[in-house]
Each structure stands twice: as structure tokens, then as C-alpha cells.
Amino acid sequence: MSKGNRSKIDNLGRVVVPKSIRKALNIESNSEISMYVENNKLIITKGSQICTICDTKDISLQLKNKFLCNICISDIKDL
Numbered sequence: 001m002s003k004g005n006r007s008k009i010d011n012l013g014r015v016v017v018p019k020s021i022r023k024a025l026n027i028e029s030n031s032e033i034s035m036y037v038e039n040n041k042l043i044i045t046k047g048s049q050i051c052t053i054c055d056t057k058d059i060s061l062q063l064k065n066k067f068l069c070n071i072c073i074s075d076i077k078d079l
């Protein structure tokens, strides 16, 4: 695991993920990543956010580290 990596966010909000981290996680150019806030920290994960229940990518709500789509939210409300 690499340590001490630092980046600056440019004026368009872009950040460079250091090569050592990309290599460690096998993240290649044009790989999809997801970002969310948890406990006041920016979390970047490999891959896309998908609904915890039905796996759709159309996410409407984040609850801690889980994501839910509108359809599943409606289904839960109807329980």
C-alpha cells in the first residue's frame, strides 16, 4: 500500500489519482470510478455506483456506504 500521496484539485475540480494507487487497484484509463462523502471524507471507489438491491446504476439515494434507486426506495416505502 502506498502512503503519503498528495494531489491538488485544479480550478475545474479535477484531481490526479497517483500512478502508484492506480497500479495497486488496477485502474486503467477510462475506468469508471465513483465518489461519495462518508463521515466527512471523500471516498473514491473503483467501478460505478449501483443500487444495493437491484444493481441498477440509476442511483437516487446514498445511505452510509449503500446506494438505492428510486424504484427500490418506493418498494421499501410500500412495505
Ligand SMILES: [Zn+2]
Pocket (backbone or CB within 6 Å): 051, 052, 053, 054, 055, 056, 068, 069, 070, 071, 072, 073
Ligand atoms: Zn434498486
